[in-house]
Amino acid sequence: MSLRIALLGLLTAYGSASGYDLTKAFERSVAHVWQAGHSQIYPELAKMTADGLVTVEAEGARGRKIYSITSEGRTELRAWLVGHDPTGPARSEVALQAFLLPLLDPGEALDVLERLKAYVERKLAELEALWAAKHASPVPEGTSGVKFGNLALDLGIRQTRTTLQWANDAIAQLERRP
Amino acid sequence: MSLRIALLGLLTAYGSASGYDLTKAFERSVAHVWQAGHSQIYPELAKMTADGLVTVEAEGARGRKIYSITSEGRTELRAWLVGHDPTGPARSEVALQAFLLPLLDPGEALDVLERLKAYVERKLAELEALWAAKHASPVPEGTSGVKFGNLALDLGIRQTRTTLQWANDAIAQLERRP
DNA sequence: AGGTGACATGTAAGATCTGACATGTCAACC
């Protein structure tokens, strides 16, 4: 269901887009929120067309199909936003490694934490670059006076910073007792 | 793969456990880190037995099968912890709602944020209760001088607090421009 | 003219996950 919602949201944001555009959007701007590859996106767009949530508005060069959202699609999207409780599954490999860390001896645990930290730092740098790019070239305003996707990006950056802080504290804690 | 790792980790922590015990452990103590129902756990334990990572140590009342980890299992677990980069997929329904929020008008967006906030507050209360329970009755020490699962629980609590803070700030921001 | 690389869309096998169905044991309470 959520993939559908993400696609409907992106189509609303962009006005119209091809499957290829949406695939790129997932890679670039929504990667920290939701992930999907083209092999998931193309079939889903086909199903959504069959269900009347989107339509092929035009066909461009190289077989490019330009989709746009229908009013049924808008209804579906709104209903989910307003009515859906975000009870999605919690699955974090970082947290799983953290959970299992006491199984290693302190030296190895430190190595793993340092690798974790490096990974989180890379991710934070990516998100901050995204933020900088967004604020450098102005983007069309959303309907709430908040730029589209900024709230989610802010959340992503805050959470990544928290994780980094945690990693630092965990490293310090381990180093105090060698 | 990660389900296997989580099961191996829990078996190491508990020494030995039945599929039922592990299902309960997922519900109680690892829910914020990884999720799995019994319909996933039982077949996986069977596969892991076939692969020699765990063995049925004993059979108790009511068909209860008690599993324990083998040395191959320990090797597999260690290899993952030391060698695996946590590149797991990012899929957060909370973040997806945040992303799409500007599609609503401010009043509706506020409602959604308030619901989100209530949800995060509930989750935080659960995690803090878990923390309190852990620190009330002492639990066997891990090999790193850190109690098993505490690092992950700490991470979960911090991240949930960060999300709550974000929700409050987002609400304040929306309220300033009605 | 040929090569490279971004553009563009699909399919399919296999793994993983969810939710429902199905079955049976045992202890405690009424």
Next chain:
DNA sequence: GGTTGACATGTCAGATCTTACATGTCACCT
């Protein structure tokens, strides 16, 4: 003696997701 509820294990259909395979267009560079 019967009911309730926790204990305990499994299967299966359908949805979702990943990875690899497969095909073809178009612009630019050499």
